Amino acid sequence: MGVDVLLGLQWGDEGKGKIVDVLTPQYNIIARFQGGPNAGHTLEFEGIKHVLHTIPSGIFRDNVINVIGNGVVIDPIILQHEIEKLEEMNVDVVSKLLISKKAHLILPTHKLLDKASEISKGKEKIGSTLKGIGPTYMDKTGRNGLRVGDLNDSSFDVKYNRLRDKHLALLKGFEFEKDLSEMETTFMESIQFLKRFKHIDSEHYINNAMKENKKILAEGAQGTLLDIDFGTYPFVTSSNTITAGTCTGLGVAPGKIAKVIGIFKAYCTRVGSGPFPSEEKNETGEKIRKIGNEFGATTGRERRCGWIDLPALKYAIMINGVTELAMMKSDVLDHFDEIKVCTHYIQNGNKIDYFPFELDDTTKPVYHSVKGWNEDLPSIRSEEDFPNALKEYISYLEKELETPITIVSVGPKRSETIIR
Ligand code: GDP
Ligand code: IMO
Ligand code: MG
Numbered sequence: 001m002g003v004d005v006l007l008g009l010q011w012g013d014e015g016k017g018k019i020v021d022v023l024t025p026q027y028n029i030i031a032r033f034q035g036g037p038n039a040g041h042t043l044e045f046e047g048i049k050h051v052l053h054t055i056p057s058g059i060f061r062d063n064v065i066n067v068i069g070n071g072v073v074i075d076p077i078i079l080q081h082e083i084e085k086l087e088e089m090n091v092d093v094v095s096k097l098l099i100s101k102k103a104h105l106i107l108p109t110h111k112l113l114d115k116a117s118e119i120s121k122g123k124e125k126i127g128s129t130l131k132g133i134g135p136t137y138m139d140k141t142g143r144n145g146l147r148v149g150d151l152n153d154s155s156f157d158v159k160y161n162r163l164r165d166k167h168l169a170l171l172k173g174f175e176f177e178k179d180l181s182e183m184e185t186t187f188m189e190s191i192q193f194l195k196r197f198k199h200i201d202s203e204h205y206i207n208n209a210m211k212e213n214k215k216i217l218a219e220g221a222q223g224t225l226l227d228i229d230f231g232t233y234p235f236v237t238s239s240n241t242i243t244a245g246t247c248t249g250l251g252v253a254p255g256k257i258a259k260v261i262g263i264f265k266a267y268c269t270r271v272g273s274g275p276f277p278s279e280e281k282n283e284t285g286e287k288i289r290k291i292g293n294e295f296g297a298t299t300g301r302e303r304r305c306g307w308i309d310l311p312a313l314k315y316a317i318m319i320n321g322v323t324e325l326a327m328m329k330s331d332v333l334d335h336f337d338e339i340k341v342c343t344h345y346i347q348n349g350n351k352i353d354y355f356p357f358e359l360d361d362t363t364k365p366v367y368h369s370v371k372g373w374n375e376d377l378p379s380i381r382s383e384e385d386f387p388n389a390l391k392e393y394i395s396y397l398e399k400e401l402e403t404p405i406t407i408v409s410v411g412p413k414r415s416e417t418i419i420r
Helices: 016-026 076-088 108-124 133-141 156-171 180-194 202-211 243-250 283-292 310-320 388-401
Strands: 003-008 029-032 041-045 048-052 065-068 097-100 198-200 216-219 257-265 268-270 304-306 324-328 338-347 350-352 364-371 405-409 417-419
Touching: 003 016, 003 243, 016 041, 016 216, 016 257, 016 324, 016 405, 016 417, 029 202, 065 202, 076 180, 097 202, 108 133, 108 156, 108 180, 198 202, 202 216, 202 243, 216 243, 243 257, 257 268, 257 310, 283 304, 310 338, 310 388, 324 388, 338 388, 364 388, 388 405
Parallel strands: 003 216, 003 257, 029 065, 029 216, 065 097, 097 198, 257 324, 324 405
Antiparallel strands: 041 048, 268 304, 338 350, 338 364, 405 417
């Protein structure tokens, strides 16, 4: 049996956490394959709203194992907080969570370097979450990183000090407050805390599970347009957020990828800097932000809002080999007379229908308008009850995207999900 993948097709925050939680009862294992605590995945059920950063979104369900794969970068301090919050809610994390020995560790100085990098970029800053993601992946590819499997090594302290000192040399000249000693004390305490958990060779674990016909879902973080190779570089994150990231981030051979569920909002958002052709920097954008509560789950920052972008979605579907789609936050568009869909871009005076290398602030959207439904969706539990205008929006998107929309989300709660 192969591995199913669920990942974001836009600039993140599509609602991955919610749908992974909804689908988890169909799986034995949920595995994160990339990113780290820059992610904020929100789950809402039984009156509880919970945000996960490093832990896979299957953690609340019984009889499901959650794996943090080798491609993930872990901040032990944040992971400890996450685990403690779950344990307070009586979630048995020790028995349900496995951590790859090959996952890299985010050091306190990686977070300082992230800040220094943003300061040095000035107006061109990425808008990083400042969780140390970029510097940690840089040390991974630079072959300097520390991994979970190093925690029990007698030379851990020596390796840690060597890397920390290298970072401090790089940080010389940056005048911002760095209370490193306190951060380091907490870091070392968290390292001890993490020793309670099972550290595994996750590639063997996942491949053995496949042989045993276990059902596995890989949970993406961020979104395709933030991918290090295919996103809006340099305004991207530092990992491969795409289906291929499952192969490298979990040790799954390409031929073992089964379903790829691509998830997108019925409109579009972005947090941080970078091009966003269909952004509405006006009352429409504000209306979407307000109704959709579009504020970052990790940083609390305002998310930029705009209309759905078909050239970008088609690109993401192509790169990921998406086999089915989940449309999220449809209810946010409940009270719009007109809904716009970006079908093309104007680039250097030319009308184009693809996602170009040159995408920047001069790229303008070309819109097709569709009728809004002006009806409240959250109470709807069956597709038959969808307003006609929503049915038309769905079939228009399916035709354009040449991929079936199998899930329609009409609210943040588990129950507010229609599986078609
Ligand atoms: P993720 O990073 O992809 O998991 O998404 P986030 O959790 O960062 O952001 C999605 C936000 O939308 C969260 O606050 C969810 O509770 C909320 N959400 C998810 N699906 C829906 C939906 O269908 N309608 C509404 N109104 N909110 C939703
Ligand atoms: P989830 O998994 C939305 C954005 C940041 C910034 C850029 C680089 O919740 O969808 P980084 O901290 O990775 O160096 O930041 O990427 N970003 C996200 N935006 N959702 C996320 O994760 C994000 N993770 C990073 O805002 O623009
Ligand atoms: Mg998020």
